[in-house]
Amino acid sequence: MSVLVVFDIDGTLTDTVSLHRKAFHEVLISFGLPGLGSEIKEYKHHTDSNIFKEIYTSFKSDWDEKVSKKFEEELAQNIKEKFQKGISEISGAKIFLEKLRSAMIPFAYATGSFYEPAFLKLKDCGLPLDVPLATASSFYERESIVQSAVEESSKKYSKSFSKTICFGDGIWDSKTARNLGLEFIGITEDPKLHSEWKDQNIHHVFRDYSDDLSVLSAVLSFRTGKRI
Structure with a gap:
């Protein structure tokens, strides 16, 4: 069985x-x-592009993609300046990705962030x-972002995937x-979300990647079809 792993970035890797918000x-x-509103759920889609467009078009009438691009550039610059204080990976993330490669399990990223800020975060965390x-x-x-990651992965890895596993830290990801x-x-480190996912029969929830072997076992269980 050919498996692809697709990772969200902020809060997942x-x-x-908090920095992005x-x-x-x-x-x-x-x-x-x-x-930003106090509740992200008030926006139709939890993505930078949609949230910015929703807010912008509610107050201004000159929307076009150039406005969105300018916002992305300024957001990336603001985030880059905040990097001076240092940012961290989610504990064990880098080692876990290395283990996936060692196990020859392909992976990709699918994020609700704009491209430039996402790239900067990945690069800064190595x-x-x-x-x-x-x-x-x-x-x-x-949904379109994740589908694109799967399609681009099929091209890069020259294969189709019988199973795709998404990693995420928010209810919108699940x-x-x-x-x-x-x-x-x-x-997630949020016990409330952990409990909510368990109620939804999501059986694999981890605080981070510190116990990388357990997380890897969870991935492999989908490949073998055996629940652990």
């Missing part, structure tokens, strides 16, 4: 959720817009940059996997 809020303000990276720069919906009929492994 890089410890950058703060930068996004600040750049919205610099565009003369209200900042994570592999030579794998497919699908982002909100090309799509508004998370919903996306469910909507696409894909498998899911959760990465």
Whole structure:
């Protein structure tokens, strides 16, 4: 059975959720817009491109893709400046990706972030940059982002995949996997979310990748069809 692993980035591989949210809020303000709402769920799609468009078009009438590109560039610059204080990977992420490669299990990235900020985070944390990276720069919906990552992976690895496993840290990640009929492994320190996922029969949830062998076993269980 040929398996592909698709990773979200913020909160799943890089410890950058708060940093990204703060930068996004600040750049919205610099565009003369209200900042982010207190609840991300109030937006139709949990992606940078959609959230920015929703907010922008609610207050201004001159929307076009050039505006979105300018916002992405300023967001990337704001985030890069925040890197001066240092950012971290989710514990064990780099080693875990190396273990996937050693096991010859292909992987890709699919993120609700714009491309440039996502690339900067991966690079700063020393994570592999030579794998497919699908982002909100090309799509508004998370489902389309994940589908793009799978399609680009088929081209890169010259194979089709009988099973795709998504890693994510948010409820939107598990919903996306469910909507696409894909498998899911959760990465979270939030006990409430951990419990919610368990109630949804998501059997593999980890705080991080510190116990890399257990996380790898979870991936392999999907390949063999044996639940652990």
